[in-house]
Amino acid sequence: MASPPPVNQLVVLAHPDRESFCSCIASRWRDRALKNLQSCEVRDLYADGFDPVLKAREQPGKAGFA
Numbered sequence: 001m002a003s004p005p006p007v008n009q010l011v012v013l014a015h016p017d018r019e020s021f022c023s024c025i026a027s028r029w030r031d032r033a034l035k036n037l038q039s040c041e042v043r044d045l046y047a048d049g050f051d052p053v054l055k056a057r058e059q060p061g062k063a064g065f066a
Contacts, residue, residue, distance in 0.1 A: 006037065006038055006039060007033070007038040007039070008038070008039045008040075009029075009030075009033050009038060009039065009040040009041070010040075010041050010043065011026045011029055011030060011040065011041070011042045011043070012043050012045065013026045013042055013043065013044045013045065013046075014045045014046065014050075015046065016046050018044075018047075023044075026042050026044075027042070029042075030042050
C-alpha cells in the first residue's frame with residue numbers, strides 16, 4: 001500500500017505581539033507538522049508589514065496605479 005502524499009500547510013498569523021498566545025499556537029502547529037513529516041509555512045502578516053487597506057492609487061484604472 002502506497003503512503004499518502006505529503007500535506008502542505010499554511011498558517012496565517014495576524015497578531016502584533018510575537019510573544020502572544022496566537023504566535024505560540026502557530027509555532028507549535030508548525031513544529032508538530034514538521035515532526036509528522038508534513039510541510040508547514042507560517043506567514044506572519046504583521047512581520048510582513050501587511051496593510052489590508054486598499055488605497056485609491058492601488059485600484060486598477062486609477063491615475064498612478066501601482
